[in-house]
Amino acid sequence: MSARGQVGEAAENTLEDLDAAALAYAERRAAASPAEVETLRDDMVRFCLPFAGRLARRYRGRGEQLEDLEQVARLGLVKAVDRYDPERGSFTAYAVITISGELKRHFRDRTWGVHVPRRVQDLSLEVGHASMVLTSVLARTPTVAELAERLGVSEAAVLEAVESAAGYSPASLNAPVSGEGEQEFGDLLGGVDDDLEAVTDKLTVAELLLRLPARERRMLAMRFYGNRTQAEIAAELGISQMHVSRLLSRALAWLREAMLSDVPPRWEAGEARGGHHGMQVTAEREAALLTVRVRGEVDRDTAERLRVGLRHAVSTPGVTAVVVELSAVPLVDAAGVGVLLDAVHAAGEAGIHLCVSGTQPYVARILAVSGLAGVLRRC
Structure with missing residues (x-):
């Protein structure tokens, strides 16, 4: 009798006794030629196909076609037959583990719309199964604590599994918001990034x-x-x-x-038109009277220029009186107050009469607050 007939006879006699068929297959494979081994392998796989089909049907209703699941289960069966070693125990138990592993791997790698860690995927399946069992027992939806207690995991792990289950079949961004509307779900996400x-x-x-x-x-x-x-x-x-x-x-x-300009304008805050400094000092003399006209702000950047001008004015030969005209000065800061005080001292030492005129309200207030108004005469 041929090797193929021997395996077929063993299969018929055992009525799908997988363990007996596997032992017979392993015994005959050890003494068979390469061609006979291939024939024995094909017969063994064909004999176990109904068993693989029953395992595949356990995973129906999870979004995959039964034909696809049967193909995955048959692939696992071929691997179980090729790797079977009689010394390691029952072929049936080994085949169940191998085929179930292939089916679970298929669901993990091919059916999840969003990548989720394997441990979370497995726990998500267990949570779903436990939820169905507890619902039938309790006649209500189980709580997170009850699911965690049944599965022996933490409540945080159960919540993570429940949330991750949404990644199995995520909603399409192109799905319409309403049945008749033209707006898609993706249109509701995001917005203008002002930054x-x-x-x-x-x-x-x-x-x-x-x-x-x-x-x-x-x-x-x-x-x-x-x-x-x-x-x-x-x-x-x-x-x-x-x-x-x-x-x-x-x-x-x-x-x-x-x-708002294609070409940035020239910075004019510290400079006036024509390239001159923002504060201008000019002098006009009439006999022994010298009028010093100041135009612009007197601050830390311009104070030294005014100090030099006033020092020169009070030391001019033949001048007995100096008038500092401030009508065009909108601002005098602490440095400007110091310059005017220096001019008062310099005029006193030179015996020159020094006074100011035309002070604007803000400048007059600065002179009063600083105490300079008491020593600086008004013309």
């Missing part, structure tokens, strides 16, 4: 800031990046709060104009 839209403007502002003087850059950084108040900035820089406000306004106005 992304502002990237170009931020890069432009960063480049323009480099064109500003160091003091203005520092003030802008303290105000808008350091969240400092104008009073705090003024105290740190040694100028008045009003001066800080004026400088910030100038810098911001220039930045706005530069942002």
